[in-house]
Amino acid sequence: MDLGISGKRAFVTGASQGIGRAIAEALAAEGVKVIISSRNRDKCAEEALNIAQKYNTEAHGISCDLSNSEDIERAVNMVQDLYGGVDILVNNTGGPPFGAISKVDVKTWRDQFESMVLSVFRLTDLILPGMRAQNWGRVIIVSSTGVVEPIPELGISNTLRVSLANWAKTLSYEIAKNNITINMLMPGRIGTERLENLYKMNMERTGKTIEQVKKDVASVIPIGRVGRPEEFASLAVFLASENASYITGTATPIDGGLTRSIL
Numbered sequence: 606m607d608l609g610i611s612g613k614r615a616f617v618t619g620a621s622q623g624i625g626r627a628i629a630e631a632l633a634a635e636g637v638k639v640i641i642s643s644r645n646r647d648k649c650a651e652e653a654l655n656i657a658q659k660y661n662t663e664a665h666g667i668s669c670d671l672s673n674s675e676d677i678e679r680a681v682n683m684v685q686d687l688y689g690g691v692d693i694l695v696n697n698t699g700g701p702p703f704g705a706i707s708k709v710d711v712k713t714w715r716d717q718f719e720s721m722v723l724s725v726f727r728l729t730d731l732i733l734p735g736m737r738a739q740n741w742g743r744v745i746i747v748s749s750t751g752v753v754e755p756i757p758e759l760g761i762s763n764t765l766r767v768s769l770a771n772w773a774k775t776l777s778y779e780i781a782k783n784n785i786t787i788n789m790l791m792p793g794r795i796g797t798e799r800l801e802n803l804y805k806m807n808m809e810r811t812g813k814t815i816e817q818v819k820k821d822v823a824s825v826i827p828i829g830r831v832g833r834p835e836e837f838a839s840l841a842v843f844l845a846s847e848n849a850s851y852i853t854g855t856a857t858p859i860d861g862g863l864t865r866s867i868l
Contacts, residue, residue, distance in 0.1 A: 609847030614688040618669060618728070619686030619697035620650035621648040627777020627834035628695055631842045633660040637693065638685050642669040671698055671724035672716065681731045690735040693845045696725045697747040700799050703806055706760025713761070721765050724837045726772065733780065742785035743845040746773055750791045752864040760805070770856050777854030779791055786853035788844045794822055794831040827862035 615632045619625040620641035633656045638666040641649050641656075641664070649666030665687055669680035684691060701717045717866045729744055736742025749813045750756070751763035752770045770789055777787050794800060800822075823830050837859050843849055858864045 608635050610845060613637045613692040614690060615639045615693035616684050616691045617641050617695040619643055619699055621645050621652055624792060624795060624834050624837055625697040626652055627838040628841045630656055631838035633662045633664060635842060636662060638663040640665045640667060640687060642667045642680055644668060644670050666672045672720035674727055677724060677727050691732050694732050695745045698724060701761035703758045709761060717761050722768055725769060736785050737783045742782050744787040745841055745844055746789040748789050749793045750793045750860050750864045751868060752791055752856060754864050774854050781853055788853060789854055789856040790841055791858045792837055793858060793863045794826060795837055796831045796833055807865060832859060832861055
């Protein structure tokens, strides 16, 4: 299937590893020119080189601290210098600390809101004028199934990502006339470094072995296993494609059937 995005330009944040890295690679496989970013500039540069060589496409790695508004603006200027604009923006922010929501202090709430929510607002606001000018664009937000079904020990994520969902839905009304879509993807248990951290936390709390913890996690997923990053990336790439031009304002779980909500 020709997705109609070969030659398009993508900017993917949080892309030095995990889901962000998988999305960047999947886009490159479709002929998209990608720029990947995270706080780790060296890691991004390394991964961009690997992607460019593997798929014979243009790829760059830059640093961007999403908790710093000035750094976001600097990164967008670099993207403009490299590609002259962005067709596909993938907002992928890091996950907040685990733990009881009743123990979160004000500073943590403020810092996480800056990095997880305001960063997405700011970055998207800077990219949208170019998309409007060319009358085409795709904005994708990587979120969590905690938006529709709160996850224990992830209270910060549950709370802040809901605000992103409502922002994205509201924005979808405003940008649809410019042939720009915005959609949210909500990962469940995907085999990334963050899931490994969750395993370790469960081991410490329960005293179980890593094998037991992994079995317990998989046992509650109807499909019977955790997801692979490349499976998640496949839907992200479709939503970034020309074929998905009539899909906007959605929030879709990718969780093997774990989430019980139908909305």
